[in-house]
């Protein structure tokens with residue numbers, strides 16, 4: 001019997017983009033079910049009753065939640081092609097550390113850029129840039145976080161690239177001027193078709209944020 005794979009997702013989600021990338025790399029056919037997070041479906045609430053968040057991968061009826069757990073699950077189940085994790089245990093632990101850092105820091109700071117009050121904007125922008133500069137330090141002179149080739153940390157970070165123009169518009173700053181190495185890295189990643197195909201149009205991200213700010217009454 002063929003595997004039944006369903007993805008509950010929201011098209012602009014940095015988390016969802018990682019799962020879409022992993023599924024595309026492995027060549028897995030799946031049904032995509034777009035979720036409205038302002039009006040959560042019974043299916044989402046049933047499949048992720050703890051966090052009630054997307055993405056959720058449903059594999060043969062069973063849910064897997066939390067993006068980095070989903071991506072590692074995909075890598076462990078579909079082993080025939082495109083390994084997503086480094087094979088060396090130390091490199092794997094190192095990659096997990098940085099992916100975890102990105103998850104603990106970048107999403108919340110990025111969100112603050114377009115939700116904060118005017119008087120706090122500069123401090124929030126500074127916090128965001130500091131986080132990216134730290135990541136630039138980890139990248140060093142390597143072409144990718146994975147070394148010579150695109151890897152787990154690259155996959156974790158690259159979806160933020162299509163959010164950069166939105167951060168720049170609301171924060172009124174230039175990420176490229178502050179962190180040129182991260183932007184050069186992102187452009188390098190975008191040359192890979194499976195990466196550029198799994199990212200969304202930055203204009204759609206911007207429109208989505210404008211819609212959310214209206215829904216949440218943020219002036």
Ligand SMILES: N[C@@H](CCC(=O)N[C@@H](CS)C(=O)NCC(=O)O)C(=O)O
Pocket residue numbers: 010013014015037052053054055065066067068
């Ligand atoms: N730690 C979660 C984060 C996922 C997440 O924050 N998803 C957001 C959309 S980007 C969500 O579903 N938010 C709905 C809510 O917070 O109610 C993961 O890695 O999957």
